[in-house]
Amino acid sequence: MIVEARGLTVVYGRNGRPALRGVSCAVEERRLVAVVGPNGSGKTTLVRALSGRLTPQAGTVLVGGRSVAEWPRKDLARQIGVLPQREEILFPLKVEETVLLGRYAHLGPLAAVGEADRAAVRAALERCDVAAFAERPSDSLSGGEWQRVRLARALAQEPRALILDEPTASLDIRHEMELFELVRRLVDDGLAGLVITHHLNLAARFADRVVLLSGGDLVAAGTPAEVFTPETIGRVFEWPVAVPRWGGEDGSPQIVPLRPGESAS
Amino acid sequence: MSRSRLALLVVGVAACLVAGLSAGSVPLAPGEIWAGLRNADAPASVIVRELRAPRVLLAFLVGGSLGVCGAALQAMIRNPLAEPYLLGLSGGAGLGAVLAIATRAAGAWAVPIAAFVGALGAVALVYRLSLVAGRRLDPRVLLLSGVVVGSFFIALMSSIMVLSDSAATRNAFLWLLGGFGSSSWQSLGVFAAYAVGPLALLGLHARSLDLLALGEEPAQYLGADVDRTMRVVYGCTALLTAASVAACGIIGFVGLVVPHAVRTVARPLHRSLLPLVFLAGGCFLVLCDVASRVVVRPLELPVGVITALVGVPVFALLLRRTLT
Numbered sequence: 109m110i111v112e113a114r115g116l117t118v119v120y121g122r123n124g125r126p127a128l129r130g131v132s133c134a135v136e137e138r139r140l141v142a143v144v145g146p147n148g149s150g151k152t153t154l155v156r157a158l159s160g161r162l163t164p165q166a167g168t169v170l171v172g173g174r175s176v177a178e179w180p181r182k183d184l185a186r187q188i189g190v191l192p193q194r195e196e197i198l199f200p201l202k203v204e205e206t207v208l209l210g211r212y213a214h215l216g217p218l219a220a221v222g223e224a225d226r227a228a229v230r231a232a233l234e235r236c237d238v239a240a241f242a243e244r245p246s247d248s249l250s251g252g253e254w255q256r257v258r259l260a261r262a263l264a265q266e267p268r269a270l271i272l273d274e275p276t277a278s279l280d281i282r283h284e285m286e287l288f289e290l291v292r293r294l295v296d297d298g299l300a301g302l303v304i305t306h307h308l309n310l311a312a313r314f315a316d317r318v319v320l321l322s323g324g325d326l327v328a329a330g331t332p333a334e335v336f337t338p339e340t341i342g343r344v345f346e347w348p349v350a351v352p353r354w355g356g357e358d359g360s361p362q363i364v365p366l367r368p369g370e371s372a373s
Numbered sequence: 374m375s376r377s378r379l380a381l382l383v384v385g386v387a388a389c390l391v392a393g394l395s396a397g398s399v400p401l402a403p404g405e406i407w408a409g410l411r412n413a414d415a416p417a418s419v420i421v422r423e424l425r426a427p428r429v430l431l432a433f434l435v436g437g438s439l440g441v442c443g444a445a446l447q448a449m450i451r452n453p454l455a456e457p458y459l460l461g462l463s464g465g466a467g468l469g470a471v472l473a474i475a476t477r478a479a480g481a482w483a484v485p486i487a488a489f490v491g492a493l494g495a496v497a498l499v500y501r502l503s504l505v506a507g508r509r510l511d512p513r514v515l516l517l518s519g520v521v522v523g524s525f526f527i528a529l530m531s532s533i534m535v536l537s538d539s540a541a542t543r544n545a546f547l548w549l550l551g552g553f554g555s556s557s558w559q560s561l562g563v564f565a566a567y568a569v570g571p572l573a574l575l576g577l578h579a580r581s582l583d584l585l586a587l588g589e590e591p592a593q594y595l596g597a598d599v600d601r602t603m604r605v606v607y608g609c610t611a612l613l614t615a616a617s618v619a620a621c622g623i624i625g626f627v628g629l630v631v632p633h634a635v636r637t638v639a640r641p642l643h644r645s646l647l648p649l650v651f652l653a654g655g656c657f658l659v660l661c662d663v664a665s666r667v668v669v670r671p672l673e674l675p676v677g678v679i680t681a682l683v684g685v686p687v688f689a690l691l692l693r694r695t696l697t
Contacts, residue, residue, distance in 0.1 A: 159593075159594060161590070161594075180598075181593060181596050181598050184596070185594065185595055185596030186596075188594075189594070191594075192590045192591055195587060195588060195590075195591050196588065198451050198452075198453070198586060199447075199453075199586050199636070200640055201583075201640060201642065202640070205641075205642055208642075209583055209587070209595060210595060212580055212583075212584055212596045213595065213596035215580065217577045217578065217579075217580060217581075218577070245640065261595075262594075
């Protein structure tokens with residue numbers, strides 16, 4: 109178990125509604141967890157709590173068996189790589205330099221960039237298929253390329269777990285699929301993965317486990333087939349859906365929102 | 374950096390220093406400067422050694438320091454318009470310095486301390502004001518409060534100077550407009566002593582500044598201690614600004630123009646950006662000082678006037694670019 113949350117409750121402000129209420133989840137090696145749920149269900153709050161950016165009012169987050177709050181930031185960055193949702197480019201760097209920033213947690217303030225750092229950057233660039241434009245400025249990239257560069261930067265941290273917050277928001281089908289395929293390969297090669305997404309159908313096809321949040325509560329958790337039932341999805345997203353299988357009886361459940369007058373069968 | 378670029382840089386810096394030594398009410402040829410530097414009996418010796426050398430070196434150090442302040446503040450608050458003057462640091466430092474002089478509380482070594490206290494006060498006030506506007510710190514609001522607080526402090530400072538009946542305090546008015554006319558080896562020594570620590574500390578945080586420039590959240594995920602880095606940057610830039618205000622008055626826009634100019638040529642990480650900005654800032658202020666001596670010879674314009682004449686159009690240009 110690399111990252112484990114137990115009974116997380118997070119309240120913003122003084123008397124606000126809890127953004128998370130007693131949520132537990134775990135991220136382990138070679139497993140991809142997808143966190144899904146309607147807008148405002150607490151997905152991004154979960155990322156912030158798992159990565160130690162906010163302190164929960166109740167519950168604990170353990171990273172490698174130790175409370176996340178006890179980890180110095182640098183050491184934590186070697187355990188978990190996080191891709192936050194938004195990142196504006198204000199001062200553009202070359203792609204290679206951007207990825208080199210992932211080595212921060214491995215470099216002292218005076219240390220020169222060493223062979224191990226260069227090797228890690230090269231491996232990350234190649235892994236994410238962005239080595240070809242290593243010399244290009246980051247503000248000249250397309251949305252899909254930029255996401256892959258940011259993923260490469262997280263890989264350069266050489267973490268044990270990856271946490272991605274809506275990595276494919278505003279990407280087209282090809283770039284979306286490329287990114288999910290890449291994340292799946294990284295997880296198969298040994299990383300632990302947690303991805304937040306609005307794409308239920310991709311979550312069903314790529315994730316080993318799905319965590320469904322609604323209004324700060326954990327509504328369901330399990331394999332995609334266990335979580336993605338017409339009743340649960342219809343109730344949580346407040347829209348009737350059909351859930352056919354792609355690729356036969358045991359294929360991954362795919363969610364089809366229904367129009368008025370259509371029925372599930 | 375390639376060897377030819379490095380050579381170009383060295384030649385450029387040397388040329389600026391020579392220009393600084395040669396310009397003035399008595400123009401000197403490079404040969405005369407060389408003779409004056411080597412030989413105490415040479416005709417130009419006093420001018421070169423006692424007047425111009427400390428002046429040029431002080432202008433270089435102050436320019437470099439203000440440039441570095443600008444680059445660090447820009448990365449930290451993620452706004453290419455940030456610099457000590459526009460963030461209110463200079464105003465706070467000026468008020469602190471004037472209070473110390475008006476109450477006759479301070480000698481040459483203590484004025485920078487009073488200015489430092491003033492600059493930190495300005496930082497705290499600017500920060501507080503921007504937080505009133507919203508729970509999350511917005512870089513644009515931060516800059517706006519900086520301009521407001523800076524103007525307020527400068528108004529206070531001007532009132533104290535006008536109301537004070539001591540002639541020495543009124544003379545301070547000319548000094549606060551920014552100038553190197555009264556530079557001496559002593560003022561150079563005081564400035565260097567105060568500046569070396571914060572410059573080194575900012576250099577040590579170059580990698581953290583790279584991360585902070587990405588935004589607070591990504592910086593933290595990549596391993597930066599955001600709060601500590603911000604405290605270091607505020608403290609160091611406040612001290613550098615204070616020392617420079619105490620040495621040569623309020624000089625604005627160096628921290629704006631120089632990092633921007635360097636970034637248009639190269640887009641390096643802060644480990645190279647900060648040294649480059651230091652050298653370029655030094656050259657820029659030495660040349661501005663030359664211009665202040667040459668334009669209306671034998672009178673001298675305050676060098677702050679020259680940097681503002683160059684800086685304001687650049688500011689307008691940058692503003693247009695960030696808002697579109």
